[in-house]
Amino acid sequence: MTSLTHLQRLEAESIQIMREVVAETENPVMLYSVGKDSAVMLHLARKAFAPSPPPFPLLHVDTRWKFRAMYEFRDKMAEEIGMDLLVHINPEGIEKDINPFTHGSAIHTDVMKTEGLKQALDKYGFDAAFGGARRDEEKSRAKERIFSFRTAQHRWDPKNQRPELWKLYNTRKHPKESIRVFPISNWTELDIWQYIHLQNIPIVPLYYAAERPVVERDGALIMVDDERMPLEPGEVPMMRKVRFRTLGCYPLTGAVESDADTLPAIIQEMLLTKTSERQGRVIDNDSAASMEKKKQEGYF
Amino acid sequence: MLAVKLRLDGLTVAAVSQRTGLSAPTVSAAWKAFREGGWAAVPVRPRGRLKGQANVLDATVQQLLWDALYAGPAADQPGWNSAGLAAYLRDEHGVELTQRAIEHWWESERLKHEPWPLEALAKQRSQRGRWYRQSVAPLFAKLEQAEQRWQGGVRKVAHPHRLVYQLYLHGPRGRLWMRCYQHPPVASDYLTAMGALSSKGPVALVFHGAWFSASPEVTAWLAQQTMFWLVQVPADSSVAS
Numbered sequence: 001m002t003s004l005t006h007l008q009r010l011e012a013e014s015i016q017i018m019r020e021v022v023a024e025t026e027n028p029v030m031l032y033s034v035g036k037d038s039a040v041m042l043h044l045a046r047k048a049f050a051p052s053p054p055p056f057p058l059l060h061v062d063t064r065w066k067f068r069a070m071y072e073f074r075d076k077m078a079e080e081i082g083m084d085l086l087v088h089i090n091p092e093g094i095e096k097d098i099n100p101f102t103h104g105s106a107i108h109t110d111v112m113k114t115e116g117l118k119q120a121l122d123k124y125g126f127d128a129a130f131g132g133a134r135r136d137e138e139k140s141r142a143k144e145r146i147f148s149f150r151t152a153q154h155r156w157d158p159k160n161q162r163p164e165l166w167k168l169y170n171t172r173k174h175p176k177e178s179i180r181v182f183p184i185s186n187w188t189e190l191d192i193w194q195y196i197h198l199q200n201i202p203i204v205p206l207y208y209a210a211e212r213p214v215v216e217r218d219g220a221l222i223m224v225d226d227e228r229m230p231l232e233p234g235e236v237p238m239m240r241k242v243r244f245r246t247l248g249c250y251p252l253t254g255a256v257e258s259d260a261d262t263l264p265a266i267i268q269e270m271l272l273t274k275t276s277e278r279q280g281r282v283i284d285n286d287s288a289a290s291m292e293k294k295k296q297e298g299y300f
Numbered sequence: 301m302l303a304v305k306l307r308l309d310g311l312t313v314a315a316v317s318q319r320t321g322l323s324a325p326t327v328s329a330a331w332k333a334f335r336e337g338g339w340a341a342v343p344v345r346p347r348g349r350l351k352g353q354a355n356v357l358d359a360t361v362q363q364l365l366w367d368a369l370y371a372g373p374a375a376d377q378p379g380w381n382s383a384g385l386a387a388y389l390r391d392e393h394g395v396e397l398t399q400r401a402i403e404h405w406w407e408s409e410r411l412k413h414e415p416w417p418l419e420a421l422a423k424q425r426s427q428r429g430r431w432y433r434q435s436v437a438p439l440f441a442k443l444e445q446a447e448q449r450w451q452g453g454v455r456k457v458a459h460p461h462r463l464v465y466q467l468y469l470h471g472p473r474g475r476l477w478m479r480c481y482q483h484p485p486v487a488s489d490y491l492t493a494m495g496a497l498s499s500k501g502p503v504a505l506v507f508h509g510a511w512f513s514a515s516p517e518v519t520a521w522l523a524q525q526t527m528f529w530l531v532q533v534p535a536d537s538s539v540a541s
Binding site: 210211212213215216224231232234235236237238239240257 | 454456465484485486487488490508509510511512514515517518535536
């Protein structure tokens with residue numbers, strides 16, 4: 001009898017979690033943010049329920065400020081896999097033209113992501129939502145359980161979490177309560193990359209190093225993805241070889257200088273790196289424990 | 301000695317020069333010495349500087365060089381070259397430095413940038429070869445003199461102690477000109493360098509590393525030029541790698 005590799009163990013755990021959710025909840029959904037974790041989640045979901053397509057739709061909470069390459073990739077994937085893709089944009093955000101430049105990252109994230117997500121979950125009546133958060137990303141995510149229970153108002157109480165001993169998950173919930181489920185919570189960024197490489201999972205090209213127009217903002221390299229990005233007087237974007245370790249709204253996502261333009265090179269880079277991918281996210285640095293505060297209010 | 305042996309084998313001076321990497325005058329001198337005095341007369345000297353004899357520039361002089369690079373040269377110059385820097389140090393600070401010493405210092409500070417062998421792309425059956433034939437070659441055909449053909453770019457130098465953004469230019473015979481900044485260059489920085497180039501007559505500049513089409517100042521200036529042509533190296537063409 002051969003023993004499983006660590007990736008096979010992680011894969012088996014994630015698949016078991018997904019099947020458990022489908023068995024125990026009435027109306028699950030998978031949040032699809034188009035990033036590498038979502039790509040892995042989607043791949044796992046397809047494996048978990050093969051040969052049928054996964055018995056839940058995908059939900060993309062769109063802020064209108066994602067990278068163009070992400071939108072192209074999202075539409076291509078939705079067409080290829082044949083799953084329902086629900087796209088929700090907070091109508092209040094559209095009406096007030098909420099954007100990261102004039103309103104700041106905190107308001108933009110709150111209105112377009114947190115409120116948008118809550119609206120979408122309420123609108124479709126989802127009682128469980130799969131998310132691609134991982135413990136190694138950020139400290140508040142590290143202490144969150146795989147099954148994260150939310151009140152009817154979608155609030156998270158970090159002091160009131162259920163034990164998950166021996167990987168037994170208590171899925172009972174009160175009416176109107178919902179569960180956020182993180183099947184890849186125990187994966188690391190390196191695991192994700194190794195799995196993508198081994199399983200040949202398609203990802204957004206922004207993860208690979210290439211020459212891209214960037215400007216510097218508070219030490220972060222921000223890609224000028226479209227004409228909406230306001231430049232300082234006289235500023236000329238520089239073409240630098242960069243890649244993204246994490247993908248979000250482009251004005252709030254910092255690139256890293258890198259030559260890693262293949263998956264093996266990215267894995268090599270991961271082996272040497274000592275920082276979290278979330279260091280590239282402006283929204284995580286708004287204030288101390290900002291992620292935990294956002295999560296309590298309903299952010300993923 | 302190898303050069304003389306090859307000459308004895310009947311190779312021409314040019315062929316020996318190409319095979320040994322020695323200059324033609326050196327090959328000729330060795331051959332002449334052999335004919336006049338035999339093997340004993342062939343000058344064979346150890347090459348390069350002996351270990352431990354590296355000439356490290358004094359910290360004050362290095363600071364003067366950095367100050368000059370950050371401040372930039374006279375307005376009519378596109379940047380500093382080693383001759384200009386040597387003359388500036390001698391005239392303004394009484395410091396005697398050879399151009400070679402300055403170039404060695406550039407190398408040690410990671411400021412030395414090698415020109416791209418653009419002409420070598422002419423026959424390449426690749427994306428960059430096509431780019432050269434379509435965008436650069438017709439322009440170079442119009443501007444035949446070496447003084448009219450420039451290449452350059454902007455980059456962040458991976459310096460261990462300093463924040464250095466470098467605007468580098470390669471003029472005739474690949475000579476390096478540069479300006480340094482502690483911030484990413486802005487439109488006026490580029491325009492100063494390009495203005496100095498264009499003041500010398502018709503010039504074509506093949507440039508890498510800046511996205512000028514996002515800058516209204518640079519695009520407006522370029523639109524007014526009738527004797528200055530800018531060709532941007534396409535992203536990821538690996539021309540500049």
